Amino acid sequence: MTFSVPTAEQRFVLRHIAGINEMAATECFAGLSDDLVEAILYGAAAFAEGEYAPLLRLGDTQGAQWHEGSVTMPVGFKAAYRAFFENGWGAIAGPQAFGGQGLPFSLATIVMEDLGTANLGFSLVNMLTPGAIEALAAHGTGDQQQTWLPKLITGEWTGTMNLTEPQAGSDVGAVRASASPAPDGTWRIKGQKIFITFGEHDLVDNILHLILARTSGAPEGTKGLSLFLVPKFRLDASGKPGDPNDVHCVSIEHKLGIHASPTCVMSYGDHDDCVGELVGEEGGGMRAMFTMMNNARINVGNQGVQVAERATQLALDYARERIQSPRADGSSGKTPVAILDHPDVRRMALRMKAQTQAARSLLYYAAGQVDRAHMGDRNAATRADLVTPLIKAHGTDIGCEVASLGVQIHGGMGFIEEAGAAQHYRDARITPIYEGTNGIQAADLVGRKLKGDGGVGLRALLAEIRAEVNELSELATLADGVEEVADWMLTVPNVNDRLAGSYPFLTMLSVLTCGWLMARQERIARAMMAADEGDSLFLKAKLATTRFYISQLVPEALGLRAAALAGAQPIYALTLEEMMV
Numbered sequence: 001m002t003f004s005v006p007t008a009e010q011r012f013v014l015r016h017i018a019g020i021n022e023m024a025a026t027e028c029f030a031g032l033s034d035d036l037v038e039a040i041l042y043g044a045a046a047f048a049e050g051e052y053a054p055l056l057r058l059g060d061t062q063g064a065q066w067h068e069g070s071v072t073m074p075v076g077f078k079a080a081y082r083a084f085f086e087n088g089w090g091a092i093a094g095p096q097a098f099g100g101q102g103l104p105f106s107l108a109t110i111v112m113e114d115l116g117t118a119n120l121g122f123s124l125v126n127m128l129t130p131g132a133i134e135a136l137a138a139h140g141t142g143d144q145q146q147t148w149l150p151k152l153i154t155g156e157w158t159g160t161m162n163l164t165e166p167q168a169g170s171d172v173g174a175v176r177a178s179a180s181p182a183p184d185g186t187w188r189i190k191g192q193k194i195f196i197t198f199g200e201h202d203l204v205d206n207i208l209h210l211i212l213a214r215t216s217g218a219p220e221g222t223k224g225l226s227l228f229l230v231p232k233f234r235l236d237a238s239g240k241p242g243d244p245n246d247v248h249c250v251s252i253e254h255k256l257g258i259h260a261s262p263t264c265v266m267s268y269g270d271h272d273d274c275v276g277e278l279v280g281e282e283g284g285g286m287r288a289m290f291t292m293m294n295n296a297r298i299n300v301g302n303q304g305v306q307v308a309e310r311a312t313q314l315a316l317d318y319a320r321e322r323i324q325s326p327r328a329d330g331s332s333g334k335t336p337v338a339i340l341d342h343p344d345v346r347r348m349a350l351r352m353k354a355q356t357q358a359a360r361s362l363l364y365y366a367a368g369q370v371d372r373a374h375m376g377d378r379n380a381a382t383r384a385d386l387v388t389p390l391i392k393a394h395g396t397d398i399g400c401e402v403a404s405l406g407v408q409i410h411g412g413m414g415f416i417e418e419a420g421a422a423q424h425y426r427d428a429r430i431t432p433i434y435e436g437t438n439g440i441q442a443a444d445l446v447g448r449k450l451k452g453d454g455g456v457g458l459r460a461l462l463a464e465i466r467a468e469v470n471e472l473s474e475l476a477t478l479a480d481g482v483e484e485v486a487d488w489m490l491t492v493p494n495v496n497d498r499l500a501g502s503y504p505f506l507t508m509l510s511v512l513t514c515g516w517l518m519a520r521q522e523r524i525a526r527a528m529m530a531a532d533e534g535d536s537l538f539l540k541a542k543l544a545t546t547r548f549y550i551s552q553l554v555p556e557a558l559g560l561r562a563a564a565l566a567g568a569q570p571i572y573a574l575t576l577e578e579m580m581v
Contacts, residue, residue: 003053003313005045005114008538009357014041016524017361017517018106018368028375029104040092040107047087048114051080056119059260060423063121064201066252071200071262081125081203084115085155090126094153095137098145105374106367112299113363116306120427121260123306125158125198127299131292132159132210135227139280139288144229147239148208158204161292162193162211162266170440172286173221177213177268179228179276189213189230189276190269192250195434199264200232200249206241207232210292211268211276212285225285228276230268246274257426293435294388298366300435301391304399305363307431308356311406311424315352318419319345319409339409348409352402354549357521358514359391359398365517366391382457386449387513389441394510396431396438403428442502445509446489451498455490458509459483465516472519474554478512481557485564496568504560511557515550522546 014020014037024032055076062074084090093108094100108130116123133152136145151157168174177191189211193199199209209230218224233241246269253263268274280288319340326332327341339345366387372380403424407414414421432438450458462479469475485505489498525542528534 003049003056003118003310005048005117006309007041007045008535009360010110010113011038011041012521012538012542013357013360013364014106014110016521018104018364018371020104020106020368023104023106023368023371023375026375029102029371032103036103037107040103041110043087044089044111044114047083047089048118051083052115052118052122055080055122055260056423057420059119059121060257060427061259063259064252064262066200066249066262069200069249070202071249071252071264072202073262074260077122077260078203080122081155084126088154089115090129090155091153093130094133095149098137098149098153100153104367104371106364106371109298109302109363109367112302113306113309113360116303117309119260120303120307120310120424121258124258124261125201125203126155127303128161128197128292128296129155129159130299131161131295132208134295135210135279135288135291136229138291139227139284140229144277144279147235148229151206152208156204157206157208158198158201159208159210160196160199161289161296162196162199162209163289164195165191165193170437172212172225175212175214175225177211179213179215179226179278181215182275187215187228187276187278188269188272189228189274190272192268193266195253196264196266197261197434199262199266200252201262205233209247209266209268210279210289212289213276215282218283222286223283225289226282227279227285227288229279230274230276234275246271256429257423258430294385296435297388297392297441298363298370300431301359301366301393301395302363303431304395304397304428305356305359307399307424307428308352308359308402311403311421311428312349312352312356314420314424315406315409316340316349318413318421319349345409348405350545350548351553352405352409354518354545354553355398355402357545358511358518358549358553359395361517361521362387362391362510362514363395365513379460382453383461386445386457386461389445389449390506390510390513392435393432393438393441393506394514396428397507399428399431400425438506439503442506443499445506446498446502450486450489455486458486461513465512469516469519472550474550475512475515475519478508478515478554478558481561482508482512485561488565492567494568496572500568500571501564501566504564508557508560508564511554515554518546518549522550 023029058074065072089111091100092103093105096102115126129152152159179187179189182188211228211230212225214224215226232247234243234245236242248267250265250267320338322339323336324339325336326334327337369380369384373384407421407425410419410421413419525539529539
C-alpha cells in the first residue's frame with residue numbers, strides 16, 4: 001500500500017492540543033507563522049513518504065550488516081540520510097546559536113513522527129542525536145558546545161547514549177565502565193556497553209558517544225557516575241575527524257524487529273587509548289544523562305504513535321479491499337462485502353483509529369508542555385515531567401495493541417511476512433522495553449512524580465480535567481477513580497503496595513488524560529461543523545473516533561481500579577520456589 005502522512009490530523013492536534021498558535025504569539029517563537037508551520041508539515045510529510053518509506057521492507061529483510069567491526073546499511077539508506085540533514089530536518093528545534101532553527105519541539109516531534117511512521121527502524125538514527133544535543137547544551141562546556149553542537153544539530157554527525165552493560169540494565173548504579181584522568185585534562189575510558197542504538201554505521205563520518213562511567217574513588221551506585229563524550233574519530237586541528245579513537249563495535253544483535261537499526265555491543269579502551277571528555281561535573285552523570293533520557297522517552301512514546309499509524313493504514317487498506325461474506329444483517333443480500341463492513345472488523349478498525357489518535361494527542365500535549373517549559377513556564381515543566389512516563393509507557397502499549405489488531409484484521413495473511421502487518425508487530429515490541437521499561441515508567445510515576453511533590457502536580461492536572469469535562473460522566477467517573485488510587489498511593493506505607501498497583505494506575509491516568517484531550521477535540525470539531533468550517537468529512541470522522549474513545553475505551557480503564565488498589569499481597573502469595581511449580 002502507499003503510505004500517507006495524516007497531515008490533516010496532525011494540523012488539527014497541533015493547533016488544538018499542542019497549542020502551536022499560542023506559541024507563535026510569544027516572543028520566544030515570534031517568527032513562527034502559519035505559513036512556516038504548513039511548510040514544515042507538508043515538507044516533512046513529502047520527505048518521509050519519498051525518502052524513508054520506500055526503504056521500509058529492505059531495512060527489515062536485509063537490515064544492518066556487521067563485518068570486522070564496521071556496520072554497513074542497505075543500499076539507499078546513506079542517500080536518504082544525507083537528504084535528511086542536507087534539507088535541514090534535523091535542525092528544526094536546535095539552538096540557533098549553533099546553527100539550529102530554534103523552532104518548537106512540537107514541530108520536531110512531528111518530523112520524527114513522519115520519519116518513524118515511514119520507517120521505524122531506520123528513524124532510530126534520528127532519535128538519539130537530539131538527546132545528545134540537549135545534554136551538551138545543558139551541561140557541556142562552551143568549547144564542547146562549539147565543537148560538537150553544529151554538526152550534531154545538522155545531523156552531519158550522530159550521537160548515541162551509552163548506559164547499559166551486561167550486568168547493568170535497569171540498575172544503572174551497577175555500571176562498571178571506568179574513566180581515568182590523563183595529564184592533558186582528558187580522560188581514558190575503559191569498558192563495554194550493550195544495546196547501543198546506531199553505535200556504529202556508515203551514514204556519517206563521525207559518531208559522538210555519550211557514556212556513563214565511574215571515576216577512580218567514586219562512590220558506589222548512581223552517585224559515582226559521570227558522563228563523558230567519546231568520539232569515534234578524534235578531531236584534528238581543523239575540527240575534522242582525524243585519528244580513530246579506541247572505540248570498537250564488537251558485534252550487532254540479531255533481533256525480533258527494527259532490523260534497520262544496528263543495536264551494537266561497543267567496547268571502549270581495548271588498547272587503553274580511548275580518549276573522552278567529562279561533560280558537566282564529576283559525579284553528575286545521572287543528572288546529565290536524564291536530560292537525554294527525558295527527550296528519548298518522549299520520542300519512544302512517539303514511536304508508539306508511529307507504528308500504530310502505519311499499522312492502522314495498512315489494516316484499513318486491506319479490510320477495504322478484502323471481500324468476504326455477505327453482511328450478517330442481510331442488507332447486502334447474498335453479495336459478499338468488504339470485511340471492513342462486518343461488525344467485529346469495524347470494531348477493531350475503529351479501536352485502532354481511536355487509540356492512535358489518543359496516543360497522538362498525548363504526545364503532542366507532552367511536546368507542547370516541553371515547549372512552554374523552555375519558555376520559562378514552571379507549571380508546564382512540572383506537567384511535562386508528569387506526563388513523560390505516560391506517553392512513553394501508554395503510547396508504546398498502544399503501539400503494540402494496535403499493531404496486534406492490525407495482524408488480526410489481516411487474518412491468516414497477517415501471519416505472512418509479505419503482507420507487512422507482521423513487521424509492525426515485531427518492530428513495536430521493543431518500544432515498551434527500551435529507554436526505561438514501562439514498569440520503570442510506572443514506578444517513576446508513583447515515586448518521583450506522585451510522592452515527590454505530595455500529589456500537587458497530579459491534583460492540578462485533575463482539576464484542569466474536571467473543569468473541562470464535568471458534563472462527561474465517563475471521564476468524571478474515571479477522574480474520581482484516579483484520585484482515589486492516588487490518595488491511597490500517597491498514604492500506603494509499604495512501597496511494594498504502591499509498585500504492585502503502579503502499572504494499572506499509570507494506565508488509568510493515561511486513559512483519563514487521553515480522554516480529556518479527545519473530548520476537547522470532539523467539542524471543537526462539533527463547533528466547527530455547526531459553523532460550517534473546515535473539512536466536513538474529516539470532522540465527521542473526528543467526532544466518531546472521539547466519541548468511540550470516550551464511550552468505550554475510557555470505561556475500560558475504570559476496571560483497573562481493583563488491581564491498582566490490591567497491594568502487594570496477592571502477587572507475593574507464592575514463594576520463589578512455588579512460583580516455579
